[in-house]
Amino acid sequence: MADYDYDLFVIGAGSGGVRAARVSAAHGAKVAIAEDHQVGGTCVIRGCVPKKLLVYGAHFAEDLKDATRFGWQVPEDCAFDWPTLRDNVLAEVERLNGAYTNTLESHDVEIILERATVAGPHEVKLASGETKTAKYILVAVGARPHMPDIPGIEHAVSSNEMFHLDEMPKRALIAGGGYIANEFAGILHEFACEVTLVNRSDVILRQYDQSIRDRLLQLSMTKGIDFRFHCEIEKIEKNEDGSLHVTMPGHSDMDVDLVLFATGRVPNTENLGLDSANVELDDKGAITVDEYSKTSCDSIYAVGDVTNRVQLTPVAIREGQAFADTVFNDKPTTVDYDCIPSAVFSHPPMAGVGMTEGEARNTLGSIKVYTSDFRAMKNVLAERNERALYKMITDAETGKIVGLHMIGPDAPEILQAAAVAVKAGLTKADFDNVVALHPTMAEELVLLK
Structure with a gap:
């Protein structure tokens, strides 16, 4: 067996890379991870986590207006201070960066805070010019926002x-x-x-x-x-x-x-040295991988947004876990991409799992759709004319739920639990047999007509 500096070298300390590094180290591997920004990646540093905090901050604008209908005396000149929210959010990001760093260090993962590129099937080159060798290399560098080439x-x-x-x-x-x-x-x-x-x-x-x-x-x-x-x-x-x-x-x-x-977002594969190991890319610049996240080079794997499979943080984490279990725990593991729930934290938020109505009609032909179009109790008292919409799509022959979609207050929170039932293949009758939890918005799921 060749003598390498590490069993695994991970390029990119985002959600997928951190999970793969930590679990691989727990399986006994000697691991290093390189990151040229902050530990945590897009989601934690400049994506879903700070954005969700901004969503919470923004929602107070409506909550403060509604509060007067619930007896609260809110001053008319109630002002918003952006720097306060911005700085508090960035402080939380810094805390999370520290937490992710501590997690890696507690598992004896060596953190290298500089850019790393592939220099061969078992070799990486650091920005300092130093080279490192590893039996396996995992590319988890994510993607970046697409900026068009226009004047200005x-x-x-x-x-x-x-x-x-x-x-x-x-x-x-x-x-x-x-x-x-x-x-x-x-x-x-x-x-x-x-x-x-x-x-x-x-x-x-x-x-x-x-x-x-x-x-x-x-x-x-x-x-x-x-x-x-x-x-x-x-x-x-x-x-x-x-x-x-x-x-x-x-x-x-x-x-x-x-x-x-x-x-849209673009995989971060440019100038990464992938050609030095003959790692194949697709027509969008993403790394092509097999079901175990292996690239066209047997010693190099890739997970997360850089592979352009499903660009969601929990998916990258699953891929990182599956990689570690496959390569370092002798437990070949793949990720199931079917029936992944997703959400949009808009105002109001929306969420969905499974097939849309259009997809179901094209796939199954005969379907039955149940809906509930209602105004949440809080919105009624607040005199906010904003209606929620829940939609359940079933196979007409079996009653199996193939899609569940909703928009309204706390829709993503409600859908997470309901997605378990959809993934498990439950039927409309199974939902109907559950006693409603009243008064809630979620009870509409077992009362759909």
């Missing part, structure tokens, strides 16, 4: 920079129709920012059920978020007062304070 793009920001803004903009233009675009549209709007969302097509959140995404569009427009469909940004110019002039062919120009691009 240097004046725009990606989701990475949204957590570090010096001040809250008064007017914002967001390009994109996915979850990042819609989540930041809701956040900025609640912070009293005039928000316009532009999208190349006329569909937002394409992967979600049409009824649910249409309800979000309706509620977002009612709240005051402006949408421009079949619209693209051609160029951005900076005005003398510091504002930005945005040109959009076929649409009127706009002057705004912030332009955010949320138009």
